[in-house]
Amino acid sequence: MARMKVTVAYDGTDFAGYQIQPVGRTVQGSIQKVLQKVHKGEFVPTSASGRTDAGVHAFGQVVHFDTNMDIPESGWVRGLNAMLPKDIQVRNVEKMDESFHARFSSTSKEYHYKLLTGQQPDIFRRNQTFHYPYPLNRSEMKKACEYFLGTHDFTSFSSVKTHVTDKVRTIYRLEMVEDGEELTFKIKGTGFLYNMVRIIVGTLLDVGRGKKRPEEIKTILERKDRSFASKTAPAHGLYLIQVSYDEETE
Numbered sequence: 001m002a003r004m005k006v007t008v009a010y011d012g013t014d015f016a017g018y019q020i021q022p023v024g025r026t027v028q029g030s031i032q033k034v035l036q037k038v039h040k041g042e043f044v045p046t047s048a049s050g051r052t053d054a055g056v057h058a059f060g061q062v063v064h065f066d067t068n069m070d071i072p073e074s075g076w077v078r079g080l081n082a083m084l085p086k087d088i089q090v091r092n093v094e095k096m097d098e099s100f101h102a103r104f105s106s107t108s109k110e111y112h113y114k115l116l117t118g119q120q121p122d123i124f125r126r127n128q129t130f131h132y133p134y135p136l137n138r139s140e141m142k143k144a145c146e147y148f149l150g151t152h153d154f155t156s157f158s159s160v161k162t163h164v165t166d167k168v169r170t171i172y173r174l175e176m177v178e179d180g181e182e183l184t185f186k187i188k189g190t191g192f193l194y195n196m197v198r199i200i201v202g203t204l205l206d207v208g209r210g211k212k213r214p215e216e217i218k219t220i221l222e223r224k225d226r227s228f229a230s231k232t233a234p235a236h237g238l239y240l241i242q243v244s245y246d247e248e249t250e
Contacts (some may be wrong), residue, residue: 003100004076006031006063007092013127013236014087018061020100023243027052027088029063034083035065049109049243053195055235057128060091060110060242064102099212102243108172110188113201113233118181129182130237136208138178144207145174146216148187148200155224157200158193159232167193167224177205186241199226202235 008031016024020032028046049062071079076093082151084090088099099105116122121131151170158167171189185201203220206212212230220228 001066001068001098003064003066003096003098004073005079005094005096005100005102006065006076007094007250008061009059009089009091010057010061011087011127012052012055012057015054017054017056018048018050018058024054027058028063030085030088031080034080035067037083038079039067039069040244047102049106050191050240052238052240053235055127056238056240057236058240061240062102062106062243062245064096064100066098067168086121105245106191106247107241108188108190108244109192109240110186110244111192111197112239112241113185113187113197114237114239115183115185115201115205117183127236130234132205134209136183136205137210138176138183138208139246140210140214141204141208142176144204144212144214144217145176147214147221148174152221153224154193154196154221156220156226156229157196158226159195159199159202160226162194164193169193171195174200195232197232198235198238199229199231201237203230203234205233208231 010027015027018027020026020029029171032044032046043066046063046065052058073093073095077090080090116129116131119133119244148171151168153168155167169189177184177186177188187197207214
């Protein structure tokens with residue numbers, strides 16, 4: 001039996017999220033359906049680095065599964081891509097030691113959130129970027145980013161629906177990259193709570209609008225109360241970029 005690590009990209013627009021559900025099209029369901037065909041009807045369970053919500057995209061989601069089929073890594077890439085729907089793409093397949101786990105072996109994750117700030121929306125990217133046509137104080141937003149760095153209890157930046165009790169996470173990097181009308185928030189950390197990145201982005205937008213001051217981020221973290229942070233930014237601007245499995249941090 002071999003354990004295969006699969007790096008997957010997908011456009012989350014038409015999915016009800018990553019994780020398989022009783023109703024709705026999911027990324028996990030689509031992958032497992034193909035693996036079952038490859039294994040001649042045998043159910044093949046998969047484990048992922050984490051879930052993504054409906055509408056969230058991925059460039060570097062990581063999934064693992066076990067197989068007794070002797071197929072080269074490149075053969076898995078070609079075969080799976082030939083059978084998967086066009087909004088899912090296998091980028092890489094690697095044979096791993098049986099101790100590897102897509103979720104529990106990860107040491108950090110990186111997400112990007114894409115924002116389009118022009119007055120007119122881009123209809124060709126309406127499902128890939130969040131259109132936000134309001135003036136923003138970008139320098140204040142960059143100042144606010146610094147308050148998130150380090151190890152904190154992120155209760156204030158987590159959905160109240162989460163069942164996780166330990167809400168302490170470490171953020172290694174949070175930067176806002178400007179490219180004309182497009183802003184990209186790049187955030188890397190040990191892990192993220194449910195809706196955490198989207199709530200952080202929503203709060204940074206309020207800083208940009210002058211509704212909050214950068215130094216208020218410190219107080220919001222200390223409050224440990226979701227009601228003190230801002231609205232959750234929409235799902236379609238969010239991308240899971242990379243999952244790392246080493247001890248290196250930035």
